Amino acid sequence: MCNQLTVQQTAQLLLERDRILILSHQSPDGDTIGSGYALCRALHQLGKRAAVLCADAIPWRMTFVASGMKEALWLTPEQAEYVVAVDIADVKLMGSALSQYQQPGAVDLCIDHHPSNTRYARDLLLCPKEAAACQILYDVITAMGVSIDQKIAQCLYLGIATDTGCFRYSNTQSRSHEIVSKLMETGFDWYSINYRMFELKTKAQMDLERRALQTLHFCCDGKAAMIAVTQEMLSQSGATMDDVEGITATARNLEGVEIGATLKERPEGGFKISVRTSESVDASAICAVFGGGGHIRASGCLIREPLEKAIRLLEERFAAALAGTLPVFTD
Template sequence: MKIDVKEAAEFLRENNDYLILMHTSPDGDTLGCGTALCGALQRLGKNAKAVCPDEIPHKFDYLFEAFEKQDFEPKTVVCVDVADTKLLGDMKNVGDTAKLCIDHHVSNVEYAERTLLEPESGAACEIIYYVIKELGVPIDKAIANSLYTGMATDTGCFKFSNTTPRTHRIAAEMIELGADFMHINYTMFDMKTQGRIKLEHLALESIRYYANGHIAVIFAPYSMISGIEGIDSDDIGALASMPRQIQGVDVGICIKEKKKDVFKVSIRSTERIDCSKIAQKFGGGGHERASGCSFYAGTIEDIAKKVVEASEKACREAGII
């Protein structure tokens, strides 16, 4: 059942003992949503905890100041920024019992009893902002940090096409409420570990071009990732945006093998290509400009060949080649 912000707030006011689930390979948006909503519910006098099935990179530590650790038996599962319970890893079964999902992915499969879906929101944190407003909880500095982080990260620091005047207005309000925007943007966009620099160096060396330079692929096989000390999932995730940064590239593909024989493919595109359609061919999904899919067998070369072929087809259909 699809619901609106008012109905979501009503549901949250009527229930208690919340387990808020955030997706695997956590990003600033899912973590921002989870921590902000958890904090807001606690300020309403509810029990709430926010949990991610994966380890959370340390650079996100500050988000967890938005709520307190509580000990209770969770009753009500809420998923935030989670389009499909497949994205919950080991906690998929828990996600399948979700009473509420708050999300902005067009690809949301509506697995929860109630879904608050706003695909026009640049970040799910924008929707959480309206829910918190509707709940009447004052937004303090910690919640402002969480919401700002989600909006900044999902819009690539307010640069992607999903950025709207509304994103800026809400972000501006978060700055008024004390969000540490300089610290957040430095940590999320500029700061790199030595391991990250090494990884980027090796990944860039692997780059290959197709379709007259309209498609670029970078490879991060297990042998590369496992050979670099001190990198985390976030460093690896950041590779996804690199091929699309190259002038003339309409489809940027990054193939990562974090665990042996588990291949994650990230696809980024210009406005000329809907890359969620490319990912869907391989059982994945996402947004028009940013999507992904996974493979659990085959070689990195075979996978590249398949995804490149699908991307070439998309480029041909778009009249690019």
């Protein structure tokens, strides 16, 4: 049984609780981390004990969210009496390290913006129209009567900037700018967050990009482009697969290209394929052929074949997709 709550009810519920454990999803992004730490800081400001728990460490670009936390108010997972999940659409996304919170009834409250939320929590504040979970957290924290200081502001900003691609993606709302305008009144340092999140590259990352870009390869009369990232490139550059996040967009954003794909080699073999397409091509239909799926403009799948074979299979599918002869799967 899942109760749908309003912002006011959610704020009221949190005000009545103490010893609150906040969960973020695995491979954390700025929105789940920003939501978690903003809420945690707001609860600390009210004198409540609270902590954030995530299966993975906070990525180094985002570690500022945890600076100067009130350690006396932090708690261990065992001390928790109330569990809140933020920006987590499905319990599976918590990661196997947090399997105990994936049992039915383990999560008391979920605050999320994914339309695909599986309603696993007892109480749910789901606002699928919001560009970022941090936009919902802004409302909840304000409704709790907490005054938003610079530390909370930078957490909320991190989430909104992350999920809107620094206010460039089509999901960016006037409300995103309105909230950020309020946050900026606190005088927090937004420039350094933008710099760390959207501009700064490590040398290893640059080296990996250089190696990967050498594999850039066009097909279908220049209407499709592919880039491969192999395990060898990772070890040669000292980078990780997270460091090539932007490269799929690079292939798709080339002039005249309607299908951009990256082939990322897995340590256990085979390739994880990410496909991005223009309006005229269905990325999920391309990936469905290989047992994958996702969104209409951005999808993924797995191909358990050597690189050359994987490229050949993709080329065939891309040609069919561009010709409009791809079979359409309904699920």
